[in-house]
Amino acid sequence: MHTTHAAPPAVTLSGVVKEFGAVRAVDGVDLAIGAGERVALLGRNGAGKSTVVDMLLGLNTPTSGTVSLFGGSPREAVDDGRVGAMLQDIRPIPRVTVRELVGFVARTHRHPTPVAEALALAGLTEVARRRADRLSGGQTQRVCFALALVGAPGLLVLDEPTAALDVAARRAFWETMRVLTDRGTTVLFSTHHLEEADLNADRVVVIDRGRIVADDTGERIRRSFGTGLVSFTRPAGTDLPEGLGTLPGVVSVEDLGGRVRLRTTDSDETVHALAGLTRVRDLEVATAGLEEAFIGITSDTGTVPASRKADHR
Numbered sequence: 001m002h003t004t005h006a007a008p009p010a011v012t013l014s015g016v017v018k019e020f021g022a023v024r025a026v027d028g029v030d031l032a033i034g035a036g037e038r039v040a041l042l043g044r045n046g047a048g049k050s051t052v053v054d055m056l057l058g059l060n061t062p063t064s065g066t067v068s069l070f071g072g073s074p075r076e077a078v079d080d081g082r083v084g085a086m087l088q089d090i091r092p093i094p095r096v097t098v099r100e101l102v103g104f105v106a107r108t109h110r111h112p113t114p115v116a117e118a119l120a121l122a123g124l125t126e127v128a129r130r131r132a133d134r135l136s137g138g139q140t141q142r143v144c145f146a147l148a149l150v151g152a153p154g155l156l157v158l159d160e161p162t163a164a165l166d167v168a169a170r171r172a173f174w175e176t177m178r179v180l181t182d183r184g185t186t187v188l189f190s191t192h193h194l195e196e197a198d199l200n201a202d203r204v205v206v207i208d209r210g211r212i213v214a215d216d217t218g219e220r221i222r223r224s225f226g227t228g229l230v231s232f233t234r235p236a237g238t239d240l241p242e243g244l245g246t247l248p249g250v251v252s253v254e255d256l257g258g259r260v261r262l263r264t265t266d267s268d269e270t271v272h273a274l275a276g277l278t279r280v281r282d283l284e285v286a287t288a289g290l291e292e293a294f295i296g297i298t299s300d301t302g303t304v305p306a307s308r309k310a311d312h313r
């Protein structure tokens with residue numbers, strides 16, 4: 001009988017916890033990423049993104065739980081040249097030309113991408129003869145990108161990859177990312193820009209205080225964040241009406257000292273039902289920007305809806 005074995009996922013994290021003394025940077029993360037997926041790890045500063053990335057690369061070990069890449073340890077996958085990485089702290093670059101540097105790293109791999117192609121993919125063709133230590137911040141970031149991709153890795157791990165890039169370079173960068181995932185490369189990148197995650201990933205994993213609070217397509221996450229804002233003033237001397245949180249579309253309720261703000265996925269339905277529930281004054285309906293919606297889900301005000309948390313235990 002002929003049996004086929006499915007390839008193990010590119011990335012698997014099971015019950016991963018990472019503590020630094022009293023700080024629990026990663027607090028029980030389960031995540032599986034298949035070949036060719038383009039996944040954004042989205043979270044605000046200090047959410048735990050870099051800690052996850054470091055564990056994926058074997059630079060850090062979990063306090064508990066397991067991390068595996070292609071079914072083996074991160075160290076094995078890295079030593080095997082199956083992982084390309086671009087981290088936030090850009091290391092000093094030696095005094096050689098860009099082409100020499102990329103060529104040198106290419107020779108350390110068994111099946112490298114041709115150097116000219118790696119340079120072109122990273123947008124470095126024009127500066128290939130320049131000394132690598134005399135480049136602008138954005139060009140230096142592109143050199144790091146070329147070094148990450150020249151080994152033709154199965155998995156690319158990129159920690160805030162576009163931080164130093166201008167608008168045109170960003171666009172070119174994401175275009176290259178598409179080319180690579182179309183070839184079957186798995187890409188995991190971290191960002192704190194919802195817009196960037198939404199536009200450039202097939203799947204967005206939102207991390208907050210070390211936990212995954214959403215894992216879905218950017219569009220569905222955007223919708224579930226609730227970009228509608230319905231605000232009203234409650235009559236003086238009255239309490240916050242009961243049942244606001246269960247009105248149609250409502251994902252969170254905030255009471256800002258008499259002014260009540262509902263975040264909703266459907267403002268029309270919410271307003272309609274609100275009228276039947278209570279008397280309100282100064283009704284206002286607005287749309288939150290994507291970034292604001294994201295801040296809503298991950299802010300300290302505790303407005304993350306219980307239902308979304310429960311989805312991702």
Ligand SMILES: Nc1ncnc2c1ncn2[C@@H]1O[C@H](COP(=O)(O)OP(=O)(O)OP(=O)(O)O)[C@@H](O)[C@H]1O
Binds near residue numbers: 024044045046050
């Ligand atoms: N080596 C360390 N020692 C102590 N605490 C650490 C260490 N590394 C990270 N932390 C803490 O762990 C938490 C998560 O940090 P991490 O760098 O993973 O966040 P991040 O999501 O990557 O943030 P940013 O977007 O700012 O890069 C933070 O509270 C941080 O201060």
